[in-house]
Each structure stands twice: as C-alpha cells, then as structure tokens.
Amino acid sequence: MSVRWEELLGETPEGIASAHEVVAGFDTALVDGFARVDERQSAALQALAGAVAGSPLAVPVAEAVARTGGGSIGQDQLTALAAARAALLGAVHDALLERLDTALGRTRLDWVRSAVTAADPHPLAVGCRSWLGEVAIAGWRGVDHDLISAADRTVEGLLAEPGQRRLAVLLDGLSAELSASAPIATMDVLPARRWADLWTRALLLTWRTGAATAPETVSGRLLPLGVDVHEHGTAVQAQVHAILETSGAPSRTVRVSVAAAKVDTIVGPAVWQLLGAHRHLLTALAEHRALTLTDMPLTATGDLVWQDDRASVGDPADPFATATVQLADALAAPAEPLDRDPVHIAEPVLLEGYRIKDGAMELDGLRLPLELDRLPASGPLTPAAVSGSFACLGLLRWDGGRWSLRPLAVRRKVKSTVVALHNGDWACGPTDPKVAKAQAKSGDAVTVLRERAGRLLRK
Secondary structure (H helix, E strand, O other): OOOOHHHHHOOOOOOHHHHHHHHHHHHHHHHHOOOOOOHHHHHHHHHHHHHOOOOOOHHHHHHHHHHHHOOOOOHHHHHHHHHHHHHHHHHHHHHHHHHHHHHHOOOEOOOOOOOOOOOOOOHHHHHHHHHHHHHHHHOHHHOOHHHHHOOHHHHHHHHOOHHHHHHHHHHHHHHHHHHHHOOHHHOOOOOHHHHHHHHHHHHHHOOOOOOOOOOEEEEEEEEEEEEEEEEEOOEEEEEEEEEEEEOOEEEEEEEEEEEEEOOOOOOHHHHHHHHOOOHHHHHHHHHOEEEEEEEEEEOOOOEEOOOHHHEEEEEEOOHHHHHHHHHOOOEEOOOOHHHOOHHHOEEEEEEEOOEEEOOEEEEOOEEEEEOHHHOOOOOOOOHHHHHOEEEEEEEEEEEOOEEEEEEEEEEEEEOOEEEEEEOOOOOOOOOOHHHHHHHHHHOOHHHHHHHHHHHHHHO
8 A cells, every 4th residue: 555644744734723722722611611701711712603603503603602701501502612613623534534535545435414303302311411511501620529410310311212322321431530530620630622522422412313324234255454452441342443345346444343341350361251242253353364244234434233143254364465455445434423523533554664763653754653552451462563563554543633553463573484463363362372371370350250240149
C-alpha cells in the first residue's frame, strides 16, 4: 500500500484548531454550569453560536445562548447547544477522514439515512433528559451525591428496555464516574472534555425515537487483520478489524466487537476466557484463519453483529498477506452521524519501510507517534517487539490534535527468522511457555471466581 504521508501528516486542515478551541470553550463553561453565566462562559457560548451561524442550527442555538444569558434555560435549549457541539466535532471528523482517505487512496461508502418510524419519546428517556439538564445547570463542580444518585432509578429502568440499552449503559457509566470522583468540587483537574462528550452523547440519544432499519444479513468469507483489545476494571472488549468478501460485491472493511463484564482481578491473558462463548472467532484470531459466515447481521456502519453459531473456522489466512493484497482496494464503512467524532477514527493500515525512534515511526522524514502504552497485556505484543519490527498492522487514530498509530501486529526478525506477533495470538491461551507457566502458577482466576459464584448461588 502506497501512502502519501506528507498529505496525511503535514499541516492540519484549516479550521480544525479553531473548531477544537470553540468546543474546549463550551466544555470549560459546562464545568461551572449554566445556573449563573459569567462573562467567560458567555463568550464561550457566543463563540459556539457563531461557529454554527451558517447552518440549520443557527436560530435554535442563538436562542439557547440568549436564554442562558438571561439565567433561564430549558431542555430544548440545552439540546441545541449539545447538537452544535456535536456538529462541530462532526465537521472535524469529516475533514480528517477525507484527508486520510485521500492519503491512503481509500474509497468510502456513503452514509444512507435509515428509515425511522416516528414515535413518542420513551418516558424514561425524558427522565434521563431532565437529569442531564440538572447536571448542566449545576455544572460538574456543582454535582453532588444527591444529584448523582437521582439517576439510579432511571438507569435501572432503561437497562430493562432493550431499545434503550445504549443510553442506559452510557448514563450508568457517566454517573459511576461522577460518583467515583465526588466530591468533584475539590478536584484540581477535571476530565472536562470526556465528561462533556458523554453528556452530549447521552442528551442527543434521549431524542431518538422509533426503530432504525434492521441490519442486512451477509454470507461470505471474513479475513481478520487484527484485534484491538479495550480493557478496564469492569469490562473487556475485543474489536476485530477485518476484510469481508461476499459474492458479487467488492470487498469491504468491517468490525466485529465482542465484550464481557469482568472484575479487576482478571487481567492479562485470562481476559480471553471471558469471551469463550465466541469460540470460532477466538480460534480464527489465535490460529490466523479465515471465517466462513452464513447470514451474519451487518449494520450500515460496517459492524458485524457477531453470532458465533453463524460462523465456521476456515483455511489459514495470514493477516499481513490479506492487508498487502486487499486492504488498499477494500471499501471503507461510513460513520453513523452521532459517531462522527475524531476520537472514533480508527482505520486499519499496513506500514513498511519505516524506522522507529523515540516512540514514533519515521516515514519519509515525518513522524507518526506510536501508542505503545495501549498495547494489551493479553497478547505477546510489547513496546520492544514493536520497536524492533520492520512491518506493522495498526490503526491510524486522531487524538490530542495529531495522528497516531495503535499497533495490532508486527513482523520482526529473531535470529534471522521472520516472526509475526499479533494481539490475538493468545486468544485460545498463551503460546509463550514462560507466560503459560506463570499463569498456571498463579492459578486460574476466572475458574476460581466462577466456582465461588456457583457456590453462592447454590446456597
């Protein structure tokens, strides 16, 4: 794959820095809340209104800013401000993705708007909207335990509604973070950008009504490229990036995401056991094999709704060979409007002919920072392995105002022998004898916890 690195890593597209500045101003204003808006907050809100002045959001956002300045703001006005913030980040996302596609020579499918049947808002979603409004008025500094706990009953109700599960999990996560950070008023530094992201997403989700178009079903061959493992104390997710071949259609890039709840004592290779229900997928990752799919649901965003019984393990398929032959010509999936945020950009790419210095790849005289701190402990990939590599499969990402690469797999030489290391190599258990021995010595945390849980349930 020939990449025009100067076009990708050169000067940032015009307007992106200004858009980020406006968003940062709004996020800072949200810290102290909108109960009483001071001069600094008012300037930030005026800047947000000015940024969307030429769009359909111009009138509602201007009205919202005026209401805020008068000390009175309602849910509709807060939603207009959230929509303006999301629209700005969506524009940044689109500009960056267009630049990336041009540099990679990649063709992307157009977003097709789903047919949605109109319906009244869910009562619990309305309750969630009310809570988010109270949070915005109080500001992060004004959030206390009483306000946080007010969301508990709403979260419990939303979790019981399958159609509201996305909103429920998001609200649950936000309230849990706020609770863990309380008393927020005494915090020296707040994650203002992150909390504003979660607040904005949750508020906009409360306005979604009706049912979106069901995913299509596809049959064909799935060729994994690599897996990005996301892990924290209470959950683990494996997101597989792959090429999908279907009869009579061009190949396309797709994602498979499987997740499980966990406790913080389950770490390292043991996390794969939590995903054991997806045996075919894990086998394909560990053995570098293709998968044959039969009537697997596929969303418009290129996400396969994984059902392991609709997949079977096929022939060997080297991810580096797949990337060399197919990745450049595979059609890329579009992003859902609400997911048009720079933080969601994660495009698979194959890199060769580089050298690594001071934690960054040097390509044609340009530097591409490496996310070595995000290498999962559940696989054999280490910073030393990446630094000594000559080929890398990874995800191009945009974060903190710059492009970076998150490695998924590398090729390197060990005693004149080419060795490939992938994040998913230990999906069916560690292949490194030292790691396997250490895991056996420390005991199987997953099995022990399951046995204890079984005893408790029997009692």
